[in-house]
Amino acid sequence: xxxxxxxxxxxxxxxxxxxxxxxxxxxxxxxxxxxxxxxxxxxxxxxxxxxxxxxxxxxxxxxxxxxxxxxxxxxxxxxxxxxxxxxxxxxxxxxxxxxxxxxxxxxxxxxxxxxxxxxxxxxxxxxxxxxxxxxxxxxxxxxxxxxxxxxxxxxxxxxxxxxxxxxxxxxxxxxxxxxxxxxxxxxxxxxxxxxxxxxxxxxxxxxxxxxxxxxxxx
Numbered sequence: 001x002x003x004x005x006x007x008x009x010x011x012x013x014x015x016x017x018x019x020x021x022x023x024x025x026x027x028x029x030x031x032x033x034x035x036x037x038x039x040x041x042x043x044x045x046x047x048x049x050x051x052x053x054x055x056x057x058x059x060x061x062x063x064x065x066x067x068x069x070x071x072x073x074x075x076x077x078x079x080x081x082x083x084x085x086x087x088x089x090x091x092x093x094x095x096x097x098x099x100x101x102x103x104x105x106x107x108x109x110x111x112x113x114x115x116x117x118x119x120x121x122x123x124x125x126x127x128x129x130x131x132x133x134x135x136x137x138x139x140x141x142x143x144x145x146x147x148x149x150x151x152x153x154x155x156x157x158x159x160x161x162x163x164x165x166x167x168x169x170x171x172x173x174x175x176x177x178x179x180x181x182x183x184x185x186x187x188x189x190x191x192x193x194x195x196x197x198x199x200x201x202x203x204x205x206x207x208x209x210x211x212x213x214x215x216x217x218x
Contacts, residue, residue, distance in 0.1 A: 002108075003077040003116045007070035012114050023119040026051055027072045030058035034067055045205055049212040052197055053128075053153040054121035072119035079127035080116030086130035090137060121155035128154055129161050136168055136186075139177060145186040149193025162190075 011020045025046045029039045039045070047055040057075045065071045084107045091102035106112065116123050128151035135144035148165060152158045169186060172178035202209055 002113060003080045004074075007073045007077060007117060008068060011118060014110070015114055015118070019118065019120070023072065026054060026121055027058045027062075027119050030055050030062055031067055031072075033059055034062040043208045043211075045208045046212050048201055048205065049209045050156045051121035051154060052201055053150055054124045054155065057124060058119065069119075073117055076116050076118055076120065076123035079123040080112065082127045083112070083116075083123070083130045086127070086134050090130075090134050093137065122158075125151045125154035125158040129158065132165065133168065136165070136172075139172075139182075141178075141182045141185045142189045145189030146193050148186070149190040149197075152190070152194055153197045 028044065028047050030047070032038060032040055039048075047058075054075065058072060061071050061074050065074070084103060087106040088099050088103040092099035112123075112126065128147045132144045132147035132151060135141075135147060144165075148161070151161060165186070166183070169178050169183050172182070173180070
């Protein structure tokens with residue numbers, strides 16, 4: 001309920017104007033495609049450059065439910081619910097009490113909850129990352145790598161998660177739960193997903209994408 005009720009309401013006063021203002025950046029082209037049948041006429045492709053998977057799901061939400069604040073934030077709200085579910089699935093491997101406590105801590109984490117009610121890419125990225133860790137725990141390496149790639153493509157700054165995922169796998173090597181080839185397969189599947197998504201976008205909008213990274217990289 002904390003994630004889905006009254007999604008079109010004004011954002012929390014706990015968020016600063018920069019976080020709230022970012023919503024427009026991340027749904028820019030998804031909104032344009034649904035309302036006008038074309039991407040931005042001003043060649044501003046911030047969302048496609050840095051959050052193409054989130055942009056795609058925003059497009060799906062707008063296409064199904066029309067354009068609006070609630071529809072824009074629906075992707076994040078559903079992502080938040082999935083994150084809570086994966087937190088439970090991971091923690092129940094230890095004990096019912098750990099599963100309950102972990103789920104409560106994740107469900108009511110203030111920063112996560114606030115972002116689950118914003119149309120920004122972090123929530124979707126965290127959901128894919130949680131799913132990736134879940135599949136790592138099940139020793140299903142290729143799905144874990146694919147989900148890690150989708151996490152990064154939901155918000156490219158999520159590449160900072162890679163060291164944490166590698167630490168999990170290194171621990172698995174020490175505990176003899178993983179083999180060296182598992183790390184290779186994980187990195188290969190992650191990289192393949194990133195290339196499969198980013199390369200076509202760059203081929204068609206390379207100049208505009210490069211401009212975004214040059215501008216925001218300064």
